Structure formats: structure tokens, C-alpha cells
Amino acid sequence: MNTSPIPAVRCHAQNDVLVIEIHNPPINAGALEVRRGLLQAVESLECTPEWQAAVIIGAGATFMAGSDLKEFGKPLEDPQLPAVIAAIEACSKPIVAAIHGAALGGGFELALGCDARVADEKAVVGLPEVTLGMIPGAGGTQRLTRRVGIARAIGLICAGTRVPTLEASRLGLIDHIAQGDLRTSAVQFARQLQGRKCRVAEETVPQESPQQIQKAQEAALRAGRQRPPVVAAIEAIKAAATQPIAQALQAEREVFNRLRLGAEAHALRHLFFAERQAMKPSVDDAPRPFSRIAVIGAGTMGSGIAIASLDAGLPVLLMEQDDAALERGLQRVRDHYAQRVSQGKISVEAATEREARLSGATDWQRLGDADVVIEAVFEELAVKQAVFRQIDLHAKAGAVLATNTSYLDIDAIASVTRRPGDVIGLHFFSPANVMKLLEVVRGRETSPDVLATGMALGKQLHKMAVPCGNAFGFIGNRIYDAYRRQCEYMLEDGAWPEDVDRALQDFGFAMGPFAVADMSGLDIAWRMRRARAATRDPRERYVDVLDHLCERGRMGRKTGAGYYCYTDGKASTASDEAVRGLIVDASVRRGVARRPVLPEEITRRVMLTMVNEAAWLLAEGVALRATDIDVVLVHGYGFPRWEGGPVHWARQQPRSALQCDMEFLVQASGHGARLGNISLLLDV
Known part of the structure; x- marks a missing residue:
């Protein structure tokens, strides 16, 4: 031989x-x-x-x-x-x-x-x-x-x-x-x-x-x-x-x-291999065949998903509840391609061919031809459940039924259908035709071939598809929620919004959390907070500055003021007296003596918070691999690529110092904060 x-x-x-x-x-x-x-x-x-x-x-x-x-x-x-x-x-x-x-x-x-x-x-x-x-x-x-x-x-x-x-x-x-x-x-x-x-x-x-x-x-x-x-x-x-x-x-x-x-090349190589690992099938089952997509909801997100699908060569049915809303959605798509042509990004012929594969409808009966149905309506459980009842009635047998949700329970949405095994989460990031990340969320009853179909669709859409389990916020928003809370704690401790934003931008984030919140609209987080208020433990450390801003009509850029003020769309360089007054009041009610919070402390507290939440995500099976967490944070949340992600960052720290600092951080974060098992992230 x-x-x-x-x-x-x-x-x-x-x-x-x-x-x-x-x-x-x-x-x-x-x-x-x-x-x-x-x-x-x-x-x-x-x-x-x-x-x-x-x-x-x-x-x-x-x-x-x-x-x-x-x-x-x-x-x-x-x-x-x-x-x-x-x-x-x-x-x-x-x-x-x-x-x-x-x-x-x-x-x-x-x-x-x-x-x-x-x-x-x-x-x-x-x-x-x-x-x-x-x-x-x-x-x-x-x-x-x-x-x-x-x-x-x-x-x-x-x-x-x-x-x-x-x-x-x-x-x-x-x-x-x-x-x-x-x-x-x-x-x-x-x-x-x-x-x-x-x-x-x-x-x-x-x-x-x-x-x-x-x-x-x-x-x-x-x-x-x-x-x-x-x-x-x-x-x-x-x-x-x-x-x-x-x-x-x-x-x-x-x-x-x-x-x-050097450290930068080491981090980027780590991310290179992590990205390829994340895209590998997490199940052995073959995906279901798909050739036609239906998108329900023709708003900004739905239109973006439709464009991504058209760019991938797929026919798309865009659905809305009335003709006026549908026409606005179809026009968003047409305007997008007209702009691409005017910029020389695509030819007139290519734009025409893609638009020819787009159709619109308000009649639920039209769903019957779609192999994959993607719901992209308002982020409210009752609204999505109502839509899925209609999808269940009209989608053909074997169609994959996907919800585009950022936080909601996939199982609760699937429960209103007669086929929960066909339901999956596809968490696109806005704008959906630009952002590469796609979280593919498996519910409790999601069939393996449906999960495989979600991953295959992500690949065809040229997305960085990452599988994850069904839990509040999935991977990305779960970590971002913890990160944002820690930044709010630092406001109570003595920092101003611009201190936090500047420190994290200097670290490499594209934007700081308060600038991001203003851009997204503070009312989005406010609505989520109110929905969860009944289940919040009153002993939990909770910073209510955002709530008070919204009560005053300061919803961010779209209202001209949030954490910052906006004149002609341009942000002020610092928070104003009204915002600072709300922050000082929060510190007084917490009984916190305000002190300077230096950039190094801001950055380290944020990183420790991310690492701690990452450990819990891995322990709970929400993340399949530790490196998937890095891929999500880099591609969806502006984490600097040259740092490799929070897991890679943690692996570069002295272990004893990391453990000690995380224990201190969890203790300072108040009632309900939990220390994760970092060995799950570090022992590879």
C-alpha cells in the first residue's frame, strides 16, 4: 500500500x-x-x-x-x-x-x-x-x-x-x-x-x-x-x-x-477563521429548496430585505396591508435602484431586470407561491402573532416561515401556527441590503432542515449568517443591552454621555452608545423598557435618564434632541444642561457621589461587561461557539475589527486580572447581576 x-x-x-x-x-x-x-x-x-x-x-x-x-x-x-x-x-x-x-x-x-x-x-x-x-x-x-x-x-x-x-x-x-x-x-x-x-x-x-x-x-x-x-x-x-x-x-x-x-494581525486572523467557522452548517440536514421569497411589511426593513433578495437573483413578493403602504414600499425599492444607476454602481439593464422580479400584493392568497416567507412588521409580539396566523392560513405546506425580530420570543410567535417546526428567526440589521450580519435563530421546535434553509438563504444573500438560540436579544442585542446598561451606570457614577462616546470611539467603535441611541430613536428602547417593566425586579439597578428624556419629547435625532441636541442634522459636541440635570438627579436618587470616570475605566468596564454576557450566552447555548460572538459584534455592532471581538480581547488579558475585575464589576452592577464562567470562553 x-x-x-x-x-x-x-x-x-x-x-x-x-x-x-x-x-x-x-x-x-x-x-x-x-x-x-x-x-x-x-x-x-x-x-x-x-x-x-x-x-x-x-x-x-x-x-x-x-x-x-x-x-x-x-x-x-x-x-x-x-x-x-x-x-x-x-x-x-x-x-x-x-x-x-x-x-x-x-x-x-x-x-x-x-x-x-x-x-x-x-x-x-x-x-x-x-x-x-x-x-x-x-x-x-x-x-x-x-x-x-x-x-x-x-x-x-x-x-x-x-x-x-x-x-x-x-x-x-x-x-x-x-x-x-x-x-x-x-x-x-x-x-x-x-x-x-x-x-x-x-x-x-x-x-x-x-x-x-x-x-x-x-x-x-x-x-x-x-x-x-x-x-x-x-x-x-x-x-x-x-x-x-x-x-x-x-x-x-x-x-x-x-x-x-503584531496584535492587530493576530486579531484579524482570528476573525478571519471565526467568520468561516460561523458560516459552516450547524446541522447535517440539507436545506429545503427555495426560489421565491415573500416579504410581509414594506417599511424600511422590509424594503431592505426585498432589495437584498432581488440583488441575490430571487423573485420577491412584497406585501402590505393596504395599497398606499404597498406603493410606498415599492417606490423605496425603485428609488434605491434609480440611485444606484445614477451613481454608476449598476447598469440600467441590471436595475430593470431586478425590478422586473419584484411584485406587490395586499391579498394574502398570493403567499401560496413563496418558498420562504419573511415577516418584517412592527416589533410588537401581538402584531407579529396576528401576521403569523394569516401566514399559517395561506403559506403553502413546507414553506419556511421567518420572523425578522430583534428581541421577541420566536417560540411565542411560532405557537400561533399549526407548524412551529417551519418557523425560524431571521434577524436582519438595518439597512438590510447593506449590513452583512444575519442572526439565524432556531426556536424550540424549529426543524433542522429549516435552520439549514435559513443559513443557506443567508449565504445566497451574501450575509454573514450566524446561528443562535432563542433568547431575549439573541446574541447581539443581548450583549448590546448589557453594554448599554453598563454605560448608563457610568452616567450615574460621574461620566457624561460624551465622555463615554468619546472613549469608545477612541477604542475603535464607529459610534458611542448614546450617539447610536439618538440615531436609532430613544423611543425604541423606551417602548421595550415599558413592555418589560412589569417583570423588572425593583431591586435591580435601573437608570431612568432615557425614560425622562422621552417623556420630555427628546427622542433623538428625529426630534432634534436626545442625549445631544441637533441643529440642521448636526450633533452638538456635548450634552446640554437639561440632560446633565437629569443625570445628576439620577445620581442623587441612587446615593452615588459623582466622580471623574476616565477613558480607560470606561473602555474596560464595557469590555468586561461584554465578556461576562458572552460567557452566559455560551453557557446557555444561545451561542453555538465562542467565536460566533465576535463575528456578531464586529459585523452588526461596530466593534473594531482590529480588536478581534470581545472573546478575542478576553483571551489576550491576564486571566487572574480578568477574573478579579469581572467579579468587582458584577458586584458594582447591583442586584441581579451574575458572574459568568469565563473559562468557557478562554479554555479553547
Whole structure:
């Protein structure tokens, strides 16, 4: 029995052209065995007179969709990718990259090191290293810049843009688009290059005005929030025009090695793997087939869900209770596509095709054709139950019945139907056609194939679908609710709203909790609080500042005042005397002597609160995996990606200090606060 490993790189000759094939499924990552195999193949090409050129191609569905990220947290073994690319450039015979699927990161750097690039029409290329906390480390900043110029290279590299074949060809990143079989086309192209070498590294950087470069740099720094990888990438790209190639390549590699071992890259790699784990099926059952979607409720959320479904190629029925409301919803969708066309984001033909798949109705009988019915009406249990009674009467047998709810009990909604096994929660985030997160909530009786269908639908809608159990707030809002309460406690302790918001923005959140509350509308939280008032333990620590703001008509941005005041839509930089008076009154009633609350304390209390609630979510089975919690917080709640999520943050803290601080925090949070078992998060 032959137990020898299958080689990661296999070679065979097509007459005078050597075909070098990468075999490292599923994405042909540039792992050590791949690098060794490529280097050996290039050496064989050089010393074999019969072979006059070579083609590098990937087996399976892709060329090389990146390096092996699992190697990046430890010392890299030789040969490293720069050595492989140097051998390709030093080889006296031309080597062509044949690209299908994706050539990303090290895969695209490998392709740029070849003498030419041939791609099929569906390929994508790009350098996403900055989004992983690094910079390209095998010549990407130098060779890409020599093809597209400094300004465009800054835009592409700092955003980690994936460039499709046609655009890549226009930019000079692809030399030939294969019309038929990619391998055949690449071999023919390689024969045409016989006797010639075309090294991108020897090209000169295109001339640009200083203004173009400055504009691109400012835009990249703004979009990248001046994170270290963005700053470093810009410096490396600009060096292409000022330093000899060998010096620039060495400097690039040194920066790459420093950043890949840093905390930011470590956090982003953690998140990269967490995202892929979250998207894996959590049940073995196959999803039910679906091809038609019905969305009930044509408001902002329902219209957004409809747009996301149309963008995914699905026919959509949008339903409302009367013709006027339906027409407003349909017009929202039409306006969206008209805006996309005017911005040049999609063609007129694409917009027309998507709108043609949209229909509207007020007649419940029309539900009978839908494979998945998504309810997106007012966030009130009685209202949703009334809708589900109608859905139960009119939806066909086997249809998946989904509720878009942020907090409500899925089982209570399913209980009014005769088929609770068909009911699932699909918690979209607003705007639903933009936000990537989708919590897929399983009820007590949800059938496994229905859960699988929810996950499959999320994937088709290009969402980050995360499975979770049925509990108040699910994963995200459960943690956000605890986080918000802790921030309110800090108001009573001595902070002002702007102190809290500023500290958390400085940590990396897109917005602080009080600015978010004003933007969402304080009446939403107020309504939820009143609904839960009867079950609230009077001994629980409860801050009523928001309640008093709403009683005074300060509902946030939409009323011109909330925690902050708004003039012409612009927020004041600090809370006013009315808000401060309510906060001081709350402190007095609590018997709290107000004191300065420093940014470091604000940030740590928030993080400890998130970690504690995460431990409970895992213990209760609401979250399937600890890393799912990080995915939810990053994609739905503005948690900074470069911190990896609250679970990753906790794993970087000294365990004894973390435990001690959490015990103190729970004690300070008052009656009913519970200490979670953090070992569930840390012991992995």
C-alpha cells in the first residue's frame, strides 16, 4: 500500500511547455509544500532544454486564493514566497500565470512575478493583506504599483479590493483574457513568449501628479482610520518611485514580518477563521429548496430585505396591508435602484431586470407561491402573532416561515401556527441590503432542515449568517443591552454621555452608545423598557435618564434632541444642561457621589461587561461557539475589527486580572447581576 503524500505541485509537459499545477485544496493556499514544489519546478524548467516556457495553474476551482494564514503567527520556513518569485524572474524562460477563481494575496504576488498573466472571464485578483493587519510581503506593493501607478495602487491595496478580470485587464494587471479553455490559452500564450522575459519588477512607475497621489493617500487614511497597516502600505507603495527595487522589496518584507506578528494581525486572523467557522452548517440536514421569497411589511426593513433578495437573483413578493403602504414600499425599492444607476454602481439593464422580479400584493392568497416567507412588521409580539396566523392560513405546506425580530420570543410567535417546526428567526440589521450580519435563530421546535434553509438563504444573500438560540436579544442585542446598561451606570457614577462616546470611539467603535441611541430613536428602547417593566425586579439597578428624556419629547435625532441636541442634522459636541440635570438627579436618587470616570475605566468596564454576557450566552447555548460572538459584534455592532471581538480581547488579558475585575464589576452592577464562567470562553 502506497502511503506517500500526494505532491502539492505536479508537473507535466505539453510538448515544449511545462504545466505546473498547484494541488492544495480547497483554495490552493501557498503553504510550505506548495512553495517547495514551485521552486523545484522552476529549477527543472531552467535545466531541461526541451521545455521552452511554463504555465502555473491551480487545480480545482481557483488559482491561489492567498497564503496559508495559519503560518503567519509563527516563524516562516524556507523557501518563502519572495524566493520563489525571485526564481521565476531569474529563470531564463518565460513563465505564465493561468488564473481562474481567485488570485489573492500571495497568489496574486506570485502571478505578478510571472512574465504574463492569462485569466478566464470570471477570475478576481487582489491584495487583501491590509484587511488582515499586514501589507503585501512578496513584492505586491512594488509590482502592482509599476503597473497601475501610486495613486491607484494606494486605493487597491489599502482597501483590499478584489478586481474582476475585465477591470484587471483594463488596468494592465491581466495580459490576456482566455476565450476558451484557460489551460490551452495559457500554453499558447507561453509559446508566443518563448525567448522573451517580461519582468514587471523592471518596469518604471507611471507618472502622476502629486495632487493625485495626495488625494488617494488622504482617502485611504480616512477610510482606514489611519490604522498602522494602511500607513505602512502607503509608505511602501510610494517607495516604488524613490528606491531601487531590491531595497524597496527588502523594506516591504521587513514591514510585513513585523506587522504579521503584531496584535492587530493576530486579531484579524482570528476573525478571519471565526467568520468561516460561523458560516459552516450547524446541522447535517440539507436545506429545503427555495426560489421565491415573500416579504410581509414594506417599511424600511422590509424594503431592505426585498432589495437584498432581488440583488441575490430571487423573485420577491412584497406585501402590505393596504395599497398606499404597498406603493410606498415599492417606490423605496425603485428609488434605491434609480440611485444606484445614477451613481454608476449598476447598469440600467441590471436595475430593470431586478425590478422586473419584484411584485406587490395586499391579498394574502398570493403567499401560496413563496418558498420562504419573511415577516418584517412592527416589533410588537401581538402584531407579529396576528401576521403569523394569516401566514399559517395561506403559506403553502413546507414553506419556511421567518420572523425578522430583534428581541421577541420566536417560540411565542411560532405557537400561533399549526407548524412551529417551519418557523425560524431571521434577524436582519438595518439597512438590510447593506449590513452583512444575519442572526439565524432556531426556536424550540424549529426543524433542522429549516435552520439549514435559513443559513443557506443567508449565504445566497451574501450575509454573514450566524446561528443562535432563542433568547431575549439573541446574541447581539443581548450583549448590546448589557453594554448599554453598563454605560448608563457610568452616567450615574460621574461620566457624561460624551465622555463615554468619546472613549469608545477612541477604542475603535464607529459610534458611542448614546450617539447610536439618538440615531436609532430613544423611543425604541423606551417602548421595550415599558413592555418589560412589569417583570423588572425593583431591586435591580435601573437608570431612568432615557425614560425622562422621552417623556420630555427628546427622542433623538428625529426630534432634534436626545442625549445631544441637533441643529440642521448636526450633533452638538456635548450634552446640554437639561440632560446633565437629569443625570445628576439620577445620581442623587441612587446615593452615588459623582466622580471623574476616565477613558480607560470606561473602555474596560464595557469590555468586561461584554465578556461576562458572552460567557452566559455560551453557557446557555444561545451561542453555538465562542467565536460566533465576535463575528456578531464586529459585523452588526461596530466593534473594531482590529480588536478581534470581545472573546478575542478576553483571551489576550491576564486571566487572574480578568477574573478579579469581572467579579468587582458584577458586584458594582447591583442586584441581579451574575458572574459568568469565563473559562468557557478562554479554555479553547
